[in-house]
Amino acid sequence: MKSEKKQGRPRTFDAKAVIGQAREVFWDKGFSAASLDNLSAATKLNRPSLYGAFGDKEELYLDALEGYREESLDVLAEALDPALPLRENLARIYDRALQIYLHGATAARGCFLISTATAEAIQHARVREVLGRSLNEFDGAISERMELAKARGELPADADPATLARLASAVMHSLAVRARAGDTRETLEAIARSGVDIICPLR
Amino acid sequence: MKSEKKQGRPRTFDAKAVIGQAREVFWDKGFSAASLDNLSAATKLNRPSLYGAFGDKEELYLDALEGYREESLDVLAEALDPALPLRENLARIYDRALQIYLHGATAARGCFLISTATAEAIQHARVREVLGRSLNEFDGAISERMELAKARGELPADADPATLARLASAVMHSLAVRARAGDTRETLEAIARSGVDIICPLR
DNA sequence: GAAATTTTATGCGAAATGGTACAAATATTC
């Protein structure tokens, strides 16, 4: 049928790719300091084109946050493979987290959500909602794996999976903040290892 | 002598109070979204007066960060009173942290450093430096108390004080992020308690 | 081929922003 053909001039860009490029700008500068000119230059799209396709700056930022959230959930799901022991799951989560947090053309940039959405959360309710929902979803994914671990005897019988999941997330939040503040890879890796050790005392 | 008397028109404000008022604005809006007009209105000072007394916007922000850092170190020192057991020290740190993170006229605003300086850290090297130095100082204060605790038998003989201090900080960083994201007091208090339990397994 | 539709490109406008110039106000010093 003609459902793929649409009247009008065809787009010259892939929406997903543009959101990724915008994310790079927001990740470096934060939402408020990232100007439309910055975004225009990074995406190679003029401002009316950005507005036409993505709405205003906040909407583009929200799209970028949601994209990062989805990718993070994918990474989490992979690291939490139930075929692996829990210690390995946690080690993989932190390893992958550090890969993300320590990459960056100019400097280690930490977690996109924690580094940029926190600053905007009070003045922009929708940003706050995405931040809160994302953090809770990450907690939830880890908590499910913890429940399985408890049932398998990988955790002490009196362990509370939801609480341990939150502590495991706490280590990740701390890694995010520290990476952005400039801590070394060695320091961050040591924190990750000790996080695994303290959350999974059984070997 | 005349050392207190200075030529020229006297100031109508107290510099420390103004830095505190500016901090409230920056805490809500972040650095980039806080305008000179916002700061002027909050401090009741005109822009030339702000410039004359504090330098440009970034310098005022740095003053606000340093003020918060000093106050935080004071709060930490008090909570880490060696006369108390380590568990009590940690419980007090998190209690005081939550008091700070959950206050705010409009909403819980988390930690001023973590909520606002992270967004600016990549583009403003001086902000990044203050953030990193502050986090390391907080770690250091807790680590000293951990060393004393180890010597006293409050921690297992094989415990590493510096590592435990960083995990204790991780809980604090997580509380900060979650408070700003809108988590409830009950959830945050539960995380704090479980943080104390996991870091101080001896009773 | 003309009409309709969507996208891109150029230019513009109103408002906001960070910062400054200058005069008036307020104090000390001589």
Add this chain to the structure above:
DNA sequence: GAATATTTGTACCATTTCGCATAAAATTTC
């Protein structure tokens, strides 16, 4: 009391920012 020094207040400036108007370009539909 005049000169000097510092602060406050008003007005202004150059630039940036976000968003829009309009025309041209590129496609589909009839």
